[in-house]
Each structure stands twice: as C-alpha cells, then as structure tokens.
Amino acid sequence: HTEAIKVKMRxxxxxxxxxxxxxxxxxxxxxxxxxxxxxxxxxxVYEHILIIEKVLGRKLRKGEVVHHINHKKNxxxxxxxxxFKTNVKHLAHHRKESHAN
Numbered sequence: 880h881t882e883a884i885k886v887k888m889r890x891x892x893x894x895x896x897x898x899x900x901x902x903x904x905x906x907x908x909x910x911x912x913x914x915x916x917x918x919x920x921x922x923x924v925y926e927h928i929l930i931i932e933k934v935l936g937r938k939l940r941k942g943e944v945v946h947h948i949n950h951k952k953n954x955x956x957x958x959x960x961x962x963f964k965t966n967v968k969h970l971a972h973h974r975k976e977s978h979a980n
Contacts, residue, residue, distance in 0.1 A: 907925055907926075907927070910929055915928075931945050931957070931960050944963045945962055946972065947960065
C-alpha cells in the first residue's frame, strides 16, 4: 500500500498565510524578516523596529529600545515612535509618566 507523504507547508504555500504579518495578543505587530538581526526563531521581527530603523537609516544598536508614545502597541507610525538608549531610561520614562497622572 502507498502512504501519503505529508509536506510541511510554510510561508506563502500555507493555507493560513496572511502576508508574513501578524498581531500578537499583546498588540505588537510582527513582520516576517528572517535575515534581520533581531528576528525570533520563526523569523519574525517587531514592525516598530523595522520602521524606526528605516527612519534612522541604520540598525538599532544593542540595548536600544523603541517606545510607543501613545502606548498603542500597534500604532507604528514614525511620529509615534521614539528610541531610548537603554531599557533603564525607557523604564524611567514610564515611571515619570505614571507619576504625572
């Protein structure tokens, strides 16, 4: 008897393919960019990282953190993104914001 061979469909060949872009339940948008230095094990990178790198004309440096000014994690317009040199500075900014409210 012949046995069917299962082929693992990936990317554009998979029936659930949505263009290499998806939104995490936490709200962040992920984009397929397998060769990117910050890609996860599945080859996805946060969209806000790709956008800020394009605006800057360079890759983010180690330790740099992208912040969403309006706190909407899926609002990746360049004017809504800012960079902190370290996560410590990013967290300090959040503390300052929470004390202002």
